[in-house]
Amino acid sequence: MKTTKNENINKKLNNEPLDDLKNENAKLQHELEIANAKIKWYEEQFKLNAAKKYGKSSDTVEHEQISFFNEAEINQKPEAEEPCLEKITYERKKKRGVNKASFENLEIEIIEYSLSEDEQICKTCDSKINEMSTEIRKELKIVPAKVSITHHVRKIYVCKSCNESGDNTPIVRAPMPEPVLKGSFASPSLISYLIYQKYSCALPLDRQQRIFNDFGIDISKQNMANWIIKTSELWLEPFYERLKTELLKETFIQADESPLRVLTKDGKDSSSKSYMWLYKSGSYGKKIALYEYTPSRSGKNPKNFLQGFSGFLQTDDYAGYNSVENVTRVGCLAHARRYYTDALKALPKEAKIESTYAYAATQFFKEMFILESKNKNLSPSEKLVFREKELKPVFEAYLAWLQEVQPKVVPKSSLGRAINYSLSNWELLTNVLKDGQCELSNNAAERQIKPFVIGRKNYLFCKSPNGAKASAIAYSIVETAKMNGLNPFYYLKYLLEELPNTRLSAENSLDHLLPWSKTLPHECMSEIKDKK
Structure with missing residues (x-):
């Protein structure tokens, strides 16, 4: 049956509104999805920022956050043996604080309390009482730092016979050590104390000035700063360069960097953000940690500092380290894991954490670090064999998981960024399997730069590039001394006594x-070893 022209027109008019409504509905659905994705992203950022501001800085996920009903399955250890019950009875003498091993060599001052002759009479029978025993109360006593002036008196000799005969009269001076700063009353011990207080104890110079004033000593912070900078330029910088030579001989180095505010010569903020860089040796080499101040974060800075180094360089994923030549870059598994823990922190409270992709990813990292903890005492070659056998399969399983999950998540979400980070840095992360010296994470470098970060929070900025450079050198010597089990103050004092001569x-x-020399005086050794 043929349709008329009017019928076709009516049919077209009737269908057009329906098609328009479908298109409009599809458009609104798409816009709603985009809006929901944005809302979810903003919620993640809000929760993550709140967690960073008010929560713990640790990457671990608290067990209290895991679903109560799956607690048994998560915490179970099938390989653990059943405990044997054994009743043990013993007596133990309670140790007091002053019995610590670090107190054994301290000077002991004895103060005795006794009765006078008149008081040694029994109040019951008026007979003389006799001493039966003693009670001892131990205290740790502190004496504030003692400040004194030392007069270096040099005797000068002359030959009277030559003087009387009119010949050239020889004048002989007794040998005397060179001062650390000519024309200054600052001694090696004073400058070492200032450096120790500022760079080991994070005590700014203005606070040190107030402490000296409290004990009647007038030393300005300007003088202190000048002494530190001048001492660094004359003596500590050549020693720093000697340590750098030793560091560049290593075959594995870890690096990190942190921003620093440095004022210009006229006291104004610098136009560019300055940085403090850290370069440290691994656990199998000589223990060295060197800091370097630079006026920018440019990749030329690590390239110039590490010129001559060849080996493995472990850092975060900052692209500036790509400019370093003749190195194999190694990634950090802790950084990769941190993206997942951030994703977990951004989850709503009602979410079942153990059922999320982010939690599943953290289990791969947990297994890796547990395996790594079992080979701490192995040599690099033994550790490499262990990793090839035990660690590599975990990496392969993690990669398969990444490839499976990636298409299912929103790329710009916290989880999407975590997955993309691991995939884009996969070569860096797996380079840990190439050498047993390499660490699974760069956490050691992050811990090593912490003293600078703590100090920066106290003194806020450096007043000049020269001061920032001196700070980098001072941090290097202080932290390297700690890594080698030395007392930073006594080691600095020894250096400043020896270097001028x-x-x-x-x-x-x-x-x-x-710092690893066998001829260092015993005074430089720390009684309590640093665990770095």
Whole structure:
């Protein structure tokens, strides 16, 4: 049956509104999806920022956040043996605080309390009472730092016979150590104390000035700053360069960087953000940690500092390290894991954490670090064999998981960024399997730069590039001393006594001063070893 022209027109008019409504509905649905995705992203950012501001900085997820009903399955350890019950009875003498091993060599002051002759009479029978025993109360006593002035008196000799005969009269001076700063009353011990207080104890110079004033000593913070900078330029910088030579001989180095505010010569903020860089050796090499101040974060900075180094360089994923030549970059599994823990922190409270992709990813990292903890005492070659056998399959399983999950998540979400981070840095992360010296994470470098970060929070900025450079050198020597089990103050004091009297240009002239030297005086050794 043929339709008329009017019928076709009516049919078209009737269908057009329906098609328009379908298109409009599809458009609104698409806009709603985009809006929901944005809302979810903003909620994630809000929760994550709140967690960073008010929560713990640890990457771990608290067990209290895991679903109560799955607690048994999550915490179970099938390989653990059943405990054997055994009743043990023993007596133990309670230790007091002053019995610590670190107190054994302290000077002991004894104060006795006794009765006078008149008081040694029994109030019952008026007979004389006799001493039966003693009670001892121990206290740890603190005496504030003692400040004194030392007069270095040099005797000068002359030959009277030559003087009487009119010949050239020889004048002989007794040998005397060179001062750390000529024309200054600052001693090696004073400058070492200032450096120790600022760079080991994070005590700014203005607070040190107030402390000196409290004990009647007038030393301005300007003088303190000048002493530190001048000492750094004259003596500590050549020693720093000697340590750098040793560091570049290593085959594995970890690095990190942190911003620093530095004022210009006129006291104004610099136009560019300055940075403090850290370069440290691994656990199998000589223990060295060096800091470097630079006026920018440019990749040329690590390239210039590490010129001559060849080996493995472990950092975060900052692209500036790509400019370093002749190195194999190693990624950080802790950074990769941190993206997932951030995603977990952004979840709503009612979410079942253990059923999320982010929680599943953290289990791969947990297994990796547990495996790594089992080979701490192995040599690099033994550790490499262990990783090839035990760790590599976990990496492969994690990669398969990433490839499976990636298409299912929103790329710009917290979870999407976590997955993309691991995939885009996969080569860096798996380079840990190439050498047993490499660490699974760069956490050691992050811990090592913490003293600078803590100090920066106290003194806020450096007043000049020269001051920032001196700070980098001071941090280097203080932290390297700690890593080698030395007392930073006594080690600095020893350096500042020896360096002015050492021919710095002579080959191997500084070897006896290096922090691992066997000839260092016992005074430099720390009684309590640093665990870094």
